[in-house]
Each structure stands twice: as structure tokens, then as C-alpha cells.
Amino acid sequence: MISNHHQSVMFNESIDALNLINDGIYIDATFGRGGHSQGILDQLGDQAQLIAFDQDLSAINYAKEKFNDSRLTLIHSPFSQMHVVINEMGLSGKINGILMDLGVSSPQLDNADRGFSFNADGPLDMRMNQTIGLSAAQWLAQANEEDIANVIYQFGDEKKSRHIASRIKKFQLQQPLETTLQLANIVSEVVRGQKKKHPATRTFQAIRIYINQELKQLTETLENSKQILATNGRLSIISFHSIEDRIVKRFIQKNSRQKTLPKGLPVFDQALEKTPFTDLGKKFASKEEVTHNKRSRSAILRVASKN
Numbered sequence: 001m002i003s004n005h006h007q008s009v010m011f012n013e014s015i016d017a018l019n020l021i022n023d024g025i026y027i028d029a030t031f032g033r034g035g036h037s038q039g040i041l042d043q044l045g046d047q048a049q050l051i052a053f054d055q056d057l058s059a060i061n062y063a064k065e066k067f068n069d070s071r072l073t074l075i076h077s078p079f080s081q082m083h084v085v086i087n088e089m090g091l092s093g094k095i096n097g098i099l100m101d102l103g104v105s106s107p108q109l110d111n112a113d114r115g116f117s118f119n120a121d122g123p124l125d126m127r128m129n130q131t132i133g134l135s136a137a138q139w140l141a142q143a144n145e146e147d148i149a150n151v152i153y154q155f156g157d158e159k160k161s162r163h164i165a166s167r168i169k170k171f172q173l174q175q176p177l178e179t180t181l182q183l184a185n186i187v188s189e190v191v192r193g194q195k196k197k198h199p200a201t202r203t204f205q206a207i208r209i210y211i212n213q214e215l216k217q218l219t220e221t222l223e224n225s226k227q228i229l230a231t232n233g234r235l236s237i238i239s240f241h242s243i244e245d246r247i248v249k250r251f252i253q254k255n256s257r258q259k260t261l262p263k264g265l266p267v268f269d270q271a272l273e274k275t276p277f278t279d280l281g282k283k284f285a286s287k288e289e290v291t292h293n294k295r296s297r298s299a300i301l302r303v304a305s306k307n
């Protein structure tokens, strides 16, 4: 049976950070199973709009079946295309807030046939958008050992990346590498698990990030948010690992830091300096949430306001 359960992380904190205006226009960049979207809709008035993106067709199909709200527009697309869609809708510069709850949803992890899980056997796919691109199995079959090692090292911080890549290539000389458990077993022969962490955690994370181009997607979308957001529009972004959070942190810092002006300039020239964003800080999930929802353990919420 297909699982559709997803418990939204930092639900109140991330929605509060949007500072909702009754008739505002908002974007949920990562609809998932719509927990955050529903929370936003519940607080908005009749004239408001929520535009929700997800690149996973199963998320969009779920939304079509379960959500019947004329204020909600669903877009099946990577969120990196947000600026194009919003421009076509004539809403560029009018968006009052963008929520991003990054990474994969529980249904993607829990349904073995999506290929994200090292605990259950399924085809080694890992694409959020199964309508385009290479599956993890296809990529691992055509990539060379060095490229595989680099991906596992860069996106997984895995010290044994070269050893794992070499084992993958050896395995493929004997038989095609096609399932999640085949990959999990190859990694487990090389890496020791730590505490409750499965040995293949970092390798699966790295390949998933690469297959879905997650960091490129995030970087481009943050940059494009500048043109989409209205003055005082909010960015509310939840990330789940340090590589992702570093991108969000650096973007907000870079765009909210006042440049030091050359000494001797008159004060009124300094007043002209306006940064694209104001940094409104970061939050972690409460202890209580972490005890109820393990996924929230690694969540970091960062918030910024457009100037």
C-alpha cells in the first residue's frame, strides 16, 4: 500500500516566519503532502492566493485529490522554474512570502519503489521527478569511478568515497547494480555504521542530491527570489543537512550585509545603501518536536525579509 503520511517539520515556526497578510500571495515551493500549505491556507482570507510547487507528480496528484480550494494553484515543476511561472502569472514582485521545506518527503522515503531507502528493497531510482532525467542506477552505470567518488565525497561528506566507488565498479563487472539493497550492501562492506546511523546514509544522501541537482536548484531559486518577492516579503527555509544550510546561510548573509563604504563619504550617501534582504535569524526544532518527530532533529529554519 502506498503511504501518504508526512509529518510537517517546524510547522508553526516556519508559517509564523511568513508573517502572513490576510489577502497576500504566497508560494509553498515544496508541497509534499500539503501540511504546510494547509496551515497557510487556514490563516489566509478569501482573496489570498497560494501557489504550490512540487516536482514529484505523486505530490501533485495527491493535492488534486485531497485539496479543494480555489485559492490554491498547483504547479508540477522544479522550484527553480518559479520565477518563470510567477512572471507568466504577472505576479513578479508581488509575492509576500516563499516557504521551502527542503529534501525528500516521508512518502518518497517510505515507498520502496521510489528507490530512496536503504532499508527496503526497490529499484535504485531516487528521482523526485520521475518524468525526466537519469535514475541513480542509470547514472551509476554510466559514470566513471572518479565521478562517483567525487559525488559521494562532496555531497555526502563520506571519507570512504573512493573505496565505495571502486566497489561499485567491481560489482558492476559481475552484474548490473539495480536495487537499493544491492547498493546498501556494497556500502556496508566498506563503511561501519555509527550509533543508530546506517552505514549507507551518507552515500544515499549524496547520490540523491546529485541525481536531483538539489544544491543547484536551491542556489538558483534563492537568487531568483529577489525578483519575485514584494517589499517585506519573507523567505522561510527549512533545511536538513549542513551543505544545504550553508547555501541558505551564505545567501542571506551576503544579501543582508551592508557593504563598508569608503571612508570620508558623506552620511547621506551611506543612507542610499540598501541590501536586498534583512536577516531575521535561524531556529531549530523544539525539544518536544524532536522527541515526536525524528526527522526534525536536523532541521534548521532560516528567515529573511525582502527590503
Ligand SMILES: C[S@@+](CC[C@H](N)C(=O)[O-])C[C@H]1O[C@@H](n2cnc3c(N)ncnc32)[C@H](O)[C@@H]1O
Binding pocket: 006, 007, 008, 009, 029, 030, 031, 032, 033, 034, 035, 036, 037, 053, 054, 055, 056, 059, 077, 078, 079, 080, 101, 102, 103, 104, 105, 106, 128, 217
Ligand atoms: C520535505 S517535503 C515537503 C513536505 C511539506 N512541507 C508538507 O508539509 O507536507 C519536500 C517536497 O519537496 C519536493 N521538492 C524537493 N525539491 C524540489 C524542487 N527542486 N522542486 C520542486 N519540488 C521539490 C519533494 O518532491 C517533496 O515532495
